[in-house]
Amino acid sequence: MEIIHIHHPYEATRIPADKVVLVLGFFDGVHKGHQALIEKAKELSKEKNLKVAVMTFDPHPSVVFQKIDPEKMKYLSTLSIKEDLMAALGVEILYEVQFTSSFAKLTPEEFVEDYIIGLNAEHIVAGFDYTYGPKDIANMERLPGYAKGRFGISMIEKQTLNDEKISSTRIRLALDAGHLEEANRLLGYEYTMRGRVVHGDARGRTLGFPTANIQIEQGVHVPRIGVYAVKILVNRTWHHGMASIGYNVTFEADRPMTVEVYILDFDEDIYGEPVSVAWCHYLRDEIKFSGIEPLITQLKQDEVDTRAFFKK
Structure with a gap:
């Protein structure tokens, strides 16, 4: 997939000469609704012998407006994840337009x-609700x-799951509530964050549950505080694990939030390694223990519950 970064105004020589079916949207999450647009574009591209291109923006328009x-x-989805998802869906050209004040005008x-x-x-x-300026004069109608x-237009109607619109907002609400299965059904894949393993306080090792402390990418929507069954990608191999998003409230107050993963059946030094964490199932909230x-005892039960989740 060819990725082309555009800053308005752009030089026409930077645009590939190929005629395309162009998909329009912001595509945060590249969820099932977005995937319906791309699938339609792929159908049209085969009929018309054209390439499939997608145009997205960075940052989100609300930063400017x-x-x-x-x-x-x-x-x-950060840009890096969005790029990988688009490539996996068969997009051939991805335009990343820098959303600036001049572009907004x-x-x-x-x-x-x-x-x-x-x-x-x-x-x-484009989706039925796509706009390219003030919605009263820049709508699909x-x-x-x-x-x-000068070009054909395919407007995709509202995509739903359980009679409700599939949307990035709905996915965020599901993540905030710990409803991982719902979020993942709306996405069409397991919600995934990327990061790097960094040094923590090594307390998990003394408890018998050594964890990888993950410094996640900036700007990522983090699911609700709690303990989860997850998958973690290390050195191109996926492993099962249980993860904690929280503040380690048992030990001291006012700690920064951390994302830590205890990888099942794993004993390797992975400090500094880039990893991906796929969030599969919410187990419980963060608890402040008396000691x-x-x-x-609870961590042992969390491990039992995590193994049971993946076994089923």
Whole structure:
């Protein structure tokens, strides 16, 4: 997959000459609703012998429109994960447009000229609620008027699960509630975060549960505080594990939040290694124990519950 970074205004020479089916959206999470758009684009690409291209933005438009601090934005998929998901879905060209104030000022006509016609789109695919400016004048119903017959348009209707719209907001709410199975059904894959193993306080080893302390990528939406059954990718191999998102409240107050994974049946030094953590099942909330012994007893039960989850 070819990745092209665009800053407005861009040089036309940077755009591939290939005619494309262009999919429009922000695609946070690249969930089942987004996947429906890409599948439609792939069908059209085969019919028309065109490449499949996707245009997304970085950062989220609300950073510009609502003046949100970019460091406070939390995404279901960082750019690196979004890129890998797009490639796995068969996208051939990914345009990553830097969402700036100058880009935000484009009129609907300018957007169509520069970012549909300019990207050599013969056909576009977008969701029913896609906008490219003020929603009263830059919605999907108005797009044919701006197109003037120069490209085809496929508008994908609302995608649902259990009669409710599949959306990034719904997935975030599920993650915040610890409803991992629902979030993963909406995503179409297990919610995954990336990071690197860093040194912690090594307390888990003294408890008989040595953990990998994960410094996760910045800007990631973290599931609710608690203990989980997870999978962790280390050196291209997936392992089962139990993970804690929390503040280690049993030992002291006002600690920073940590993400720690106890990898089942694993005994290797992996400090400094890049890892991916796939969140599978919420086991319990974080508990403040009266001492070490009750904590160890609970950790043993967590391991039993984790193994039982993966066994079933």
